[in-house]
Amino acid sequence: xxxxxxxxxxxxxxxxxxxxxxxxxxxxxxxxxxxxxxxxxxxxxxxxxxxxxxxxxxxxxxxxxxxxxxxxxxxxxxxxxxxxxxxxxxxxxxxxxxxxxxxxxxxxxxxxxxxxxxxxxxxxxxxxxxxxxxxxxxxxxxxxxxxxxxxxxxxxxxxxxxxxxxxxxxxxxxxxxxxxxxxxxxxxxxxxxxxxxxxxxxxxxxxxxxxxxxxxxxxxxxxxxxxxxxxxxxxxxxxxxxxxxxxxxxxxxxxxxxxxxxxxxxxxxxxxxxxxxxxxxxxxxxxxxxxxxxxxxxxxxxxxxxxxxxxxxxxxxxxxxxxxxxxxxxxxxxxxxxxxxxxxxxxxxxxxxxxxxxxxxxxxxx
Numbered sequence: 001x002x003x004x005x006x007x008x009x010x011x012x013x014x015x016x017x018x019x020x021x022x023x024x025x026x027x028x029x030x031x032x033x034x035x036x037x038x039x040x041x042x043x044x045x046x047x048x049x050x051x052x053x054x055x056x057x058x059x060x061x062x063x064x065x066x067x068x069x070x071x072x073x074x075x076x077x078x079x080x081x082x083x084x085x086x087x088x089x090x091x092x093x094x095x096x097x098x099x100x101x102x103x104x105x106x107x108x109x110x111x112x113x114x115x116x117x118x119x120x121x122x123x124x125x126x127x128x129x130x131x132x133x134x135x136x137x138x139x140x141x142x143x144x145x146x147x148x149x150x151x152x153x154x155x156x157x158x159x160x161x162x163x164x165x166x167x168x169x170x171x172x173x174x175x176x177x178x179x180x181x182x183x184x185x186x187x188x189x190x191x192x193x194x195x196x197x198x199x200x201x202x203x204x205x206x207x208x209x210x211x212x213x214x215x216x217x218x219x220x221x222x223x224x225x226x227x228x229x230x231x232x233x234x235x236x237x238x239x240x241x242x243x244x245x246x247x248x249x250x251x252x253x254x255x256x257x258x259x260x261x262x263x264x265x266x267x268x269x270x271x272x273x274x275x276x277x278x279x280x281x282x283x284x285x286x287x288x289x290x291x292x293x294x295x296x297x298x299x300x301x302x303x304x305x306x307x308x309x310x311x312x313x314x315x316x317x318x319x320x321x322x323x324x325x326x327x328x329x330x331x332x333x334x335x336x337x338x339x340x341x342x343x344x345x346x347x348x349x350x351x352x353x354x355x356x357x358x359x360x361x362x363x364x365x366x
Contacts, residue, residue, distance in 0.1 A: 003303030004344055004353050007185060012346040020241060027237050039237040043196070045243055050162070050178065051170040052198045054205035057231035058212055061159040061181025061195035065093035067211055067229070068177040068197055069127060071204045072153050074099050076125035082157075083112040084315040084325075085333045086131040089181075090157050091314045099126065101323065103315050105330040109272035110134060110286065110340075113332070114142035121150055128154045132161035132171055134309070135187070135283040136272070140166050140174045155179065159195075162188050163250050165279035172198040182239055187253070187283050188246050190235040252347040253282040256354055260285060260343065263358035268365040270339075284309055285345035287361075292341050298364050304357055305340040 013020075033355030039057050046209045047055035058064050074080060076098035082090055084103040094101045104120050107113045117128065130138040140154075147154045154175035158164075159169040162180055172178025180263050182194035199205055210217060238249065257280070261271060270288040274280055288311060289295055296306050313333050315325035327334065343357055 001303060002305050004305065004349070004357060005015070006255050006305040006307050006342070006346075008346050008348045009184060009189075012189075013318050015348075016241070019265075020238065023237050023241060024234065027234050033233050034230055036233050038233050038240060039231055042231070042236040042240050042243070045147065045240060046180075047198060049170075049243060049246070050180075050198045051173040052178070053200045054198065054202065055091075056193045056197045056205060056208045058197060058208075059062055059229040059231060060193045061157075061179055061183065062089040063095055063212070063227070063229040064157070064179035064181075064195045064197040065089060065129075065157060066096050067208045067227075068155050068179050068204075069093060069097055069099070069129075071207055071212075072127050072155060072176065074126045077124065079122060079124040080127045080129055081120050081125060082129040083133075084330050085310065085336065086157065086314065087159070087310065088314055088317065089159070090129060090131055091320070093266060094129070098346060100124070101314075102300070103325065104173045104328060105332045106336070107139075107332070108270075109136060110336060111136060111138040112143070114139045114146065117143065117146050118150075121146075121152070125150070125152055128152055129157055130154060130175065131157040132159075132164060134286050135164055136274075136278060136282040137161055137164050137166035137280075138170055140169070141193045144174065153177075158198075159183075159186065160283035161281060162186070163246060163279075164281045173200075176201065177204065182235070183281075187249060187281060188239065188242055190238055192232070192235055194231050194235045194239065196231070249347045250281045253345055254280070255350055256345050257282045258283050259351065259354045260345075260358055262361075263355060264366065265362045269361060272310060279343055282345050284342045286340050286342050288336060288339040289341060289361075290339065292339050295361065295364050296341055299357070299360055302360050304360060305344065308340060309342050309350060311337055311340075313337050 043055045078099045156175040156178040158172045159181035164171040178198035182190040211226040212229040215224045
């Protein structure tokens with residue numbers, strides 16, 4: 001029986017129910033289910049929170065990546081540099097545009113290794129997609145420097161990093177475009193799929209604002225054929241409520257992470273360092289350990305639920321078989337895939353539960 005769940009959405013609803021129900025009732029009673037004031041308010045609030053001029057609310061973080069890459073001019077046959085250890089959506093967005101994902105191995109913190117990017121650049125390289133995995137922003141100073149040198153735009157897959165900072169710059173504000181998910185498992189979560197895109201470029205903002213709604217410039221005129229990727233009004237209202245509470249949620253997750261760092265035995269458990277210029281929001285708390293699968297089973301027997309993000313690198317997925325990669329191409333990624341384990345970090349954990357998780361991990365290795 002699970003005593004300490006990996007995530008606790010039921011507890012989130014229990015805590016929010018009294019305040020959220022009247023908001024949902026108002027939306028459902030209004031008949032305004034697509035667009036409207038709640039969506040506009042979310043876009044304004046999200047842009048302000050992320051430190052940019054514009055945000056476009058969308059149906060998913062994946063659509064944000066697809067539309068963002070398209071706005072950067074990525075076309076069939078172009079190449080996009082990205083790491084192979086992300087969630088599959090990062091690479092899928094590239095493939096959906098009939099472009100070619102070019103993988104680059106990662107550093108010990110699981111983010112793309114900037115020292116290996118330049119050698120992957122060719123005349124076909126159209127963009128660099130940095131993925132801010134676990135809530136830690138990738139090494140954007142080095143990445144932007146390389147990108148500027150070669151005249152290549154950077155798109156941030158910021159799905160896991162809302163509120164994170166790098167040199168006091170907010171996630172989604174450093175590259176040309178930032179792409180966020182509001183999937184139920186994210187720190188800023190809707191009660192269904194959702195996402196948004198951030199940018200300081202007005203032309204990109206206007207293009208994607210139309211593109212998400214069939215390409216309509218008014219009710220009867222289509223400027224170009226677009227897609228349907230609108231955020232539901234109901235989800236926007238939920239996100240408006242939760243965005244106000246996000247700073248407190250992030251602080252709790254950071255506090256939980258600090259407790260883990262103090263309690264876990266560093267002889268057996270590797271936790272990437274939080275550097276002085278990083279502000280990690282801990283979408284996930286990932287440790288790297290030997291005997292990972294045995295540890296995961298042992299924790300489950302003790303009532304502790306964990307997860308793995310992600311056990312099979314993208315270049316080794318069946319869907320990637322035509323990309324030409326093989327096992328051993330990215331040794332750091334592949335080694336980490338065998339050692340990574342995600343511990344519960346959700347904001348509803350009690351201190352005694354964090355102590356129990358850490359002590360159980362330590363006991364396994366004793």
